Each structure stands twice: as C-alpha cells, then as structure tokens.
Amino acid sequence: KAGVTQTPRYLIKTRGQQVTLSCSPISGHRSVSWYQQTPGQGLQFLFEYFSETQRNKGNFPGRFSGRQFSNSRSEMNVSTLELGDSALYLCASSLAGQSNYGYTFGSGTRLTVV
C-alpha cells in the first residue's frame, strides 16, 4: 500500500509570505502528526490530528496551524514566515494515534525561507 505522501518536497518562500504543506496518510490511518526538524533543535512536535480534531499541540506560535479533512489528509499552514522557519517538516501517520504501534513518516517538505 502507498506510504505517507507529503507535497511539495521542496519549497522556497520569502519572509512574510505564508505557506501550506500537505500530507496524505497511509490508507486507513486516522491520525496525522506534524514535526519540524532542524539541525539545532532536532524533532519538534507541532500538532496531532485525529478524526479531523486537533488532539495534541506542541509549543509553537499561532502562526503555525493545521487541519485534517474527512479523508484524513492533513494540511499545515505557516503564516508570516520568518527565516527561522526554514526546516524539514515531517508528517507521520498512525492507525489510531496510539504511538505504541509506531508512526510511519513521509519524506518531508524542505522549506527554505529567504
């Protein structure tokens, strides 16, 4: 079966712009989590969605938002981009959000803010 699909793979944006990233989970998976990965901070949890509801949220400013659709696809939006938002954004899906079973990650979207 298809894995987790993230689009686009690469993105270059200017400071102050906004960006929307997309994630399609594995078919049947209802939980989608988003992470920001940077060399200095490692993996930082952004938020988790389950059945269209945000279930957990990390410590990011309100410029970072997300949503999940009825087909479990999820989008993440970052408004008023800052240079420090340059990172690899990873999406992970799981069957029911219970991390005991582990997550399946996409290949990520590499965002560069200039």
Place this chain on the structure above:
Amino acid sequence: GDSVTQMEGPVTLSEEAFLTINCTYTATGYPSLFWYVQYPGEGLQLLLKATKADDKGSNKGFEATYRKETTSFHLEKGSVQVSDSAVYFCACTAGNNRKLIWGLGTSLAVNP
C-alpha cells in the same frame, strides 16, 4: 519533565565494527520505547520498539533492550555495514496522551 537523551554524534566506524548508541529516558507511567532511523534525504523509519520492561526489540541486525532499572534503551549492532550510515533517533511515549518524546539524533557514518 519527560525527556530522552542520546549520545552525541557523529559516530564514525569501520565496516564490521560493533555499534552502541546510548539512550536514556525520563518519563512518567509506562512508556514505550522506539528507535527510528533516517537515511539521507528521507523521512524517519521505525527501526524497532519495545513496549514493556525487559522486552528486546530487534530488526535488521539491530537490537535494544528496555531496561527499566537504568531507564535505558541502548541500540546495538554486532557488525555494521556502509548502508547503515544514517541518523538514529531514540524516542519514548510520555504522559496520559502518549505523546512521543524524541532524542536529538545520533549521526552514524560507516566507512568501507
């Protein structure tokens, strides 16, 4: 608070050498423990996991044992290959919501 600490890299080994990457955790309740691997240009893949004390997770020649008494989950492999070059992340679940807590990752480079 809940945290995962893993040894800093980079780790550089010759092919067929023995690998250990240390990982310790602090978490309330009964955490599950994981090792993920990230190959260059890719997302993370689950390498192995253990869900209770004394469990041993294993996959692709890698092993890790859940040691509750030392709150550790060290990753080992008896004979590394060049294809094992990657970044390895230790993680544990924490709290009632079972959120994943991540280590900072350890970069491994294996030379022929």
